Amino acid sequence: MAFRDEAVVPALECRGLSKQYGAGRVVLARLDFTLGPGEFVAIMGDSGVGKSTLLNLIAGLDSADSGDVIIDGSPVAQLDDNAATRLRRQKLGFVFQAFHVLPHLTLAQNVALPLLLNELPTAGALDMLAAVGLGGRGDDFPRQLSGGELQRVAIARALVHRPKLILADEPTGNLDPDTAHEVLSLFRTQSKATGAATIMVTHSEAAAAVADRILILSDGGLHASPAKHALSADPFSRDTPARSADNAR
């Protein structure tokens, strides 16, 4: 694959990542993982297995007991606090289950936040809103939106500053299946359009099916999913053959 080429810097590398809580509650055990630029990966696994913990370690919201997180070629642990914060601000985007759209800001202001934090021109916020189907709604407030629309705002905000890596924790967990399908298709399309690599944690096989590959977190490590080709009751069956071919890689 392209990212195995020495010249191509992976969007993310986790090397020997270990984390345990308290005495003996091992969550991650020397986990290795490489994500190529622009790749869209779904991570599944039982509740409590450590999926959110893994995202938190990658995001720097929690610290590993050992191992390295390397984002776009930069080993985060070797940076001082300011440099690590700057790296995350520039290179990461987040989509959460509960949207985390700020209620007192307009949609345009919500989406502009990562641009402001990175001292970039904020004009791109309206284009990004339009790209997620909310053109002309920049002056609306979050309370005027449906759940699916709120999550599209969250996706626009995660992508607007063109981060290398998007972390999404159950991004459609609060949406009905039809809305989830719509939002996920858009999420994938926009991630690919901006060139972001994406890690999406999900409990839904239908959601995971939009990914380039599916990994299962179990026993502290990530494993290729045997279920990738065996989605028997896929409610997203409207998807095109082109996408199915993509999934078969």
Ligand SMILES: Nc1ncnc2c1ncn2[C@@H]1O[C@H](COP(=O)(O)OP(=O)(O)OP(=O)(O)O)[C@@H](O)[C@H]1O
């Ligand atoms: N701050 C913490 N202190 C102690 N234990 C924790 C902490 N955070 C998580 N854990 C434990 O680590 C394990 C993994 O939790 P995590 O939230 O990563 O699971 P998950 O795979 O995201 O589960 P879910 O699918 O339910 O969201 C759980 O047993 C949890 O209780």
Ligand SMILES: [Mg+2]
């Ligand atoms: Mg979780």
